Amino acid sequence: MKFPHLSSAAVAMALLFVAACERKPPLAPEIKQAMEARHEGFETIGDSMKKIGDTLKGGGQLDPELAAAAKKINELAPQTKTWFPAGSGPETGRKTGAKAEIWAQPEVFAEKRDAFIAAAARLAQLADANDAAGFATQAGELGQACKGCHDQFREKKH
Numbered sequence: 001m002k003f004p005h006l007s008s009a010a011v012a013m014a015l016l017f018v019a020a021c022e023r024k025p026p027l028a029p030e031i032k033q034a035m036e037a038r039h040e041g042f043e044t045i046g047d048s049m050k051k052i053g054d055t056l057k058g059g060g061q062l063d064p065e066l067a068a069a070a071k072k073i074n075e076l077a078p079q080t081k082t083w084f085p086a087g088s089g090p091e092t093g094r095k096t097g098a099k100a101e102i103w104a105q106p107e108v109f110a111e112k113r114d115a116f117i118a119a120a121a122r123l124a125q126l127a128d129a130n131d132a133a134g135f136a137t138q139a140g141e142l143g144q145a146c147k148g149c150h151d152q153f154r155e156k157k158h
């Protein structure tokens with residue numbers, strides 16, 4: 001099919017315009033890296049937490065698989081300290097659930113983060129001690145630590 005009324009130059013201009021609109025400003029490599037690390041990291045933390053929650057809710061209890069999941073969360077938890085460098089929020093124009101409040105209220109955010117790190121460490125300790133009852137209780141506490149931060153600092157939908 002032909003479009004005699006459109007010169008190829010006009011078509012090229014239109015395509016360039018579309019490309020320019022879709023192109024986002026480039027991210028500094030360290031910002032890009034932190035955003036990727038936090039996406040991957042939270043996905044892994046989420047999967048591990050789901051494993052623990054599903055098993056406990058289904059009447060199961062602490063077993064080597066749950067212990068491994070708890071250790072995975074504990075291994076990643078301290079890394080959250082490096083996942084939110086300044087400039088990695090909504091201003092990037094990228095898809096992110098990280099609210100600007102994280103950087104506007106850094107002390108509150110750090111408090112939630114440190115509570116989470118401590119709760120994850122405690123869960124891993126209970127797994128090591130093979131304390132099934134303590135583990136189940138602490139898994140609930142850890143879930144509250146996730147929620148405590150998400151409620152305030154994560155977009156509900158993104």
Ligand code: HEC
Pocket residue numbers: 038039040042043045046047049073095096097098099109112113116142143145146147149150153154155
């Ligand atoms: C200190 C705050 C904080 C804590 C604690 C926290 N999160 Fe998050 N989480 C966030 C923020 C902020 C995002 C959005 C990150 C983004 O989109 O860039 C997020 C995103 C996620 C995601 C989506 C990942 C993605 O990119 O698709 C999952 C899953 C998740 N968190 C699970 C958890 C679980 C499970 C816990 C607890 C074991 C937890 N989080 C603890 C702040 C937190």
